[in-house]
Amino acid sequence: MKKSLFALLGLLLSIPLLSQDFEGIIVYKITYTDLPAEMKGKESVMPNTQTFYIKKTKSKFEMATPRGNTTIFSDSENHTSTVLMKTMGQNFKMTFTSEELDKIDSSNTGKYIVTYQKENKTIAGYVCKKATVASKDNKKRVTIFYTDKIQPMNIKGLEGLNIKGMPLEYIIKTEDMSMNVTVEKIEKKAIDDAIFTIPDGYKEMPESMKTLLNQ
Numbered sequence: 001m002k003k004s005l006f007a008l009l010g011l012l013l014s015i016p017l018l019s020q021d022f023e024g025i026i027v028y029k030i031t032y033t034d035l036p037a038e039m040k041g042k043e044s045v046m047p048n049t050q051t052f053y054i055k056k057t058k059s060k061f062e063m064a065t066p067r068g069n070t071t072i073f074s075d076s077e078n079h080t081s082t083v084l085m086k087t088m089g090q091n092f093k094m095t096f097t098s099e100e101l102d103k104i105d106s107s108n109t110g111k112y113i114v115t116y117q118k119e120n121k122t123i124a125g126y127v128c129k130k131a132t133v134a135s136k137d138n139k140k141r142v143t144i145f146y147t148d149k150i151q152p153m154n155i156k157g158l159e160g161l162n163i164k165g166m167p168l169e170y171i172i173k174t175e176d177m178s179m180n181v182t183v184e185k186i187e188k189k190a191i192d193d194a195i196f197t198i199p200d201g202y203k204e205m206p207e208s209m210k211t212l213l214n215q
Helices: 002-010 098-108 207-213
Strands: 023-033 049-055 058-065 068-075 080-087 090-096 112-123 126-135 140-147 166-174 178-188
Antiparallel strands (some): 023 049, 112 126, 126 140, 140 166, 166 178
């Protein structure tokens, strides 16, 4: 169960921006289907919202659950990412250098097949195009509706795909479950630089857990 949840969270964490156009806040709602028997009835302890603060090359991602919070600071200009996790009364930090992120990108090259479809869908006032993604071992499938009016982001775990816009809805299907992520609100507004300041009080996470989040 923990491995499945970490794998799904891994698809969402550390999302670097590839452009510099949109500034504001994007809020998503998360729902789950096809849960395995051991996870049914436990949706209340799983993430149900995620929020992005975006400004030029910087982004801040927030996800909260009853068991703890996860925050990710990313900078596409420097190609770095810092993950903060509050869990079991402890504050952990994982810092990924440009070299480490490049290694993750390289390890995923060629693992996925992206197919662009003709289907369109309007989400939060944006006309979105459809793309489907399948891992070559067919253990992971993703349906994405994206807009080219907002700078694209790479979904962690699917690095190197270079989807041609910002996903406003995506459905991630693995052997264990399906996770549906859909925009609830998009707000264009100026974001204070202080939002992207990494707070003190976090200790580096053990390498074993850092490796787990990258699987």
